Amino acid sequence: MLRPLQSYQIVVDVVIAALFALATAPIEIAVNTSQQWSLPIGLLAGVVFGSALALRRLSPGLALGIAWAGALVEMTFGRVPGPASLAVFAVLYTAAAYGTIRVFWFGFGSAIAGAVVAVLYLYIVPGNIDFTATGVSVIVAIVIAAIFAFLLAWTVGALVRSTRRSRVDRAAQQRAQADAIAEQERTRIARDMHDVVAHSLAVVIAQADGARYAAASDSAAQSAALGTISSTARSALADVRLLLAQLRHSQENGPQPTIADLDGLFGQVKAAGLDIRVTVDPAPRGEVPAAVQLAVYRILQEALTNALRHGGTGPVDVGLAWLPARVDVVVRNALPAPAAPPSAPVSGSHGHGLIGMRERALLVGGTLDAGAEAGAFVVRAGIPIGGPG
Structure with missing residues (x-):
């Protein structure tokens, strides 16, 4: 139910909610001063809607439930909605922007149902608003306007949610691309390492065998074979060092032979027999x-x-x-x-x-x-x- 938030975010939300409750509670009392229990119910409304405001980012679903509870308390005592009810718009926004998929759609339903309930409440409860002189078309227009106002807050949150999701998807795609590029680079380096080491060792083994057979009868052939072994091993060592440097520092260039090096390759294998x-x-x-x-x-x-x-x-x-x-x-x-x-x-x-x-x-x-x-x-x-x- 609780979203991970930084400590300073929780402190900011609580401070804003406390200031909101302190500012709206006196107005809530003044608006309904003629009603019984005006003072405690006004304070309760400020606290309830302030609590919803404090929890709107930490737990959007819980905040939405508290906002509904605050609205039911006001309707139970026949109170005219005051400025504390404005917290509902912030709660609908965060339900769409940060809530789970269930809270997201519950917020959508709450925006529609809340607008309809609010208008019907003001129409039914005597003394709130006099609708006797208005027609059905006016009442429908008021309901549509209320739904639009509630849905506007929810829609802004939905747009923020979509933007955040697009940003997360883009970051995930970039990470996947970076991983794919790194894997391709590792595969290329492994392929180069295999080519360099396998070829060089094959030449060295062939030359070593030739030198062993020529040791007793042809010292010149033995010396040439040892020279080929030495040059081949040195070249392979240099290539391997470059490849290992690539593994440590991707900006370094590995061995990249061209067709101009084919004569040297043909000479190596000829020297190997x-x-x-x-x-x-x-x-x-x-x-x-x-x-x-x-x-x-x-x-x-x-x-x-x-x-x-x-x-x-x-x-x-x-x-x-x-x-x-x-x-x-x-x-x-x-x-x-x-x-x-x-x-x-x-x-x-x-x-x-x-x-x-x-x-x-x-x-x-x-x-x-x-x-x-x-x-x-x-x-x-x-x-x-x-x-x-």
Whole structure:
């Protein structure tokens, strides 16, 4: 029944209600001075309506009930409504603005019923207002005017309620959007982390194995392999540091490779022992959007990493076709012996690597398919140059 309010709000409401009761009680007594019990009933009316005014924000439903009780007290003793009854307008306002849905509609009904009851009370009780000389149309007009006055206070509260609800909904929507953006950023960072670490570790493992085999017979090959391991690890460490910095400070930029870095990528996997054959036909013309360049690089990085980790001993064919409207990417590598049937799942084909490649393609409005074809594992991606939409 009680709404959470700040302490100063409760103090302000109580002070206003006390001043209202002190100001209206003498007038209530003076208006009905000819009636019996004028003094105590006048004081009681001021206290009752003042209490409704004090509770109007803390408990709109309770305040509405107290206001009705005050009106019934006045009607019971046949009193003419005085200035204390003006508290009803404030109570109707807060019932619509801050009350529960039940109190909201109870306030609406009270505005209509209260106006009708007030007019009929003044018409029925002798000595209040003389309606004998008026017609039915005048009485109806007075009822409509009273309903309009009561509903005006309720309607203003309803508008305030709608504004508050819109503000809350807008804040909730903004929080949801911020959470969605943060989740997308975390997903992007996780995807970048997977691409960087998986590729670099695959190269390091391949080079370490080569260095171990060459240790006894070819010291130059061993030295070259160790050099590749060192440079790959340093590059991966720098990228990981940037990604971790992004997690701590969102304004920092993570590693964003472009197609100009593809030669370095091809060199890394060649140094790791992968027999790679690259065909670019046709070559890119003009400036390629940065998002498309990043997608092409990451898809090729993951596809070559999978070929290095899971592929057979044959060559890996990489095809890039920079068409006017899109770029086609094809990576074909032999399956490990013995060759798996085309319908059989390939190691790694359902892991994070392929999921990440598909997400890369989808983010820029493209498509990606991967699977076994005639003894080879093929990755095909089509990415629009203009991006999604």
